[in-house]
Each structure stands twice: as C-alpha cells, then as structure tokens.
Amino acid sequence: MDSWKKAVVMSAIGAAAFLFMKKKYPAGVLATGVGLAVLASEYPEKFETVRQSLPEYFERGMQVMEMAGKAGKRLSDAAGRGAFDMWEEIGG
Secondary structure (H helix, E strand, O other): OOHHHHHHHHHHHHHHHHHHHOOOHHHHHHHHHHHHHHHHHHOHHHHHHHHHHHHHHHHHHHHHHHHHHHHHHHHHHHHHOOHHHHHHHOOO
8 A cells, every 4th residue: 555545544544533532423424434435445355345244244233232132121120020029030
C-alpha cells in the first residue's frame, strides 16, 4: 500500500474516533466510510470475503442475543418469586 493511502486510512480512523467521542455520529460514520473505501480499493478480494461471510456473522449474533434474552427473562422471573418458593423448587 502506498504511503499516502496509509496516511488517509490512519487519518480517517483517527478522525472517526475523535468524532464519535464528540458525539458527532454522522460525521464519524462518514470518516469511517472514507477509510474503509480506501482499504477496499487496495484489498478488494479481502472485502469480498468479508461481504460474503456477513450473513453468517449476523446469524451468530442473533443467536447470542436470543440466548441473552432468554437468560434475562429467567433472571427476572426468578427475581419475582420469593426465596421460599425457590428453596422449595430445589427440594429444600
């Protein structure tokens, strides 16, 4: 990668981080997009691989969120019951 492209990518990442910290989200997303566009122009085959595997990552993320939701529901249900009920349930 040429040195000017490295400078553009690093500047875009730094600017995006700064903008996100300043809560200027649209500008941060734009700066991130610039950095990613330069990277994609340099390594198109890598980005094609990532693009093809995105549905799998999304599906795994949804499964994790589903399990977390079920665990949260169980915890809230358990918190609603009294300690005596839980003791009786485990055979105390």
